[in-house]
Amino acid sequence: MSKTIxxxxxxxxxxxxxxxxxxxxxxxxxxxxxxxxxxxxxxNELHKNSEDTEVLRKHLSEQVKRTNRILAQCKxxxxxxxxxxxxxYPQEExxxxxxxxxR
Numbered sequence: 001m002s003k004t005i006x007x008x009x010x011x012x013x014x015x016x017x018x019x020x021x022x023x024x025x026x027x028x029x030x031x032x033x034x035x036x037x038x039x040x041x042x043x044n045e046l047h048k049n050s051e052d053t054e055v056l057r058k059h060l061s062e063q064v065k066r067t068n069r070i071l072a073q074c075k076x077x078x079x080x081x082x083x084x085x086x087x088x089y090p091q092e093e094x095x096x097x098x099x100x101x102x103r
Contacts, residue, residue: 005050012043 016036019026023033085097094101 002050005046009043009047012039016040016043 016039019031020033020036023031023036082099085094085099089097091101
């Protein structure tokens, strides 16, 4: 869980538990057990979604690393192949081999 979510769950849980223990004092102020249970259910949903998000982040991070590795390989192959053309043909002919001189 992110620190922000972890902190919110901790603070809200502490508040809910304290208010449940003092429900007789706060009931007439508009706080009901039903509302506290709803808050608790929402915190559980937040916790679960946060864990799911962490799994997705981990998967995405791995996917980005794979993609970047493939990109680096593609760039290396491109440069190597382009250099074959540049080293074996005069500059005027590079274009017909797909090499554009941007110097």
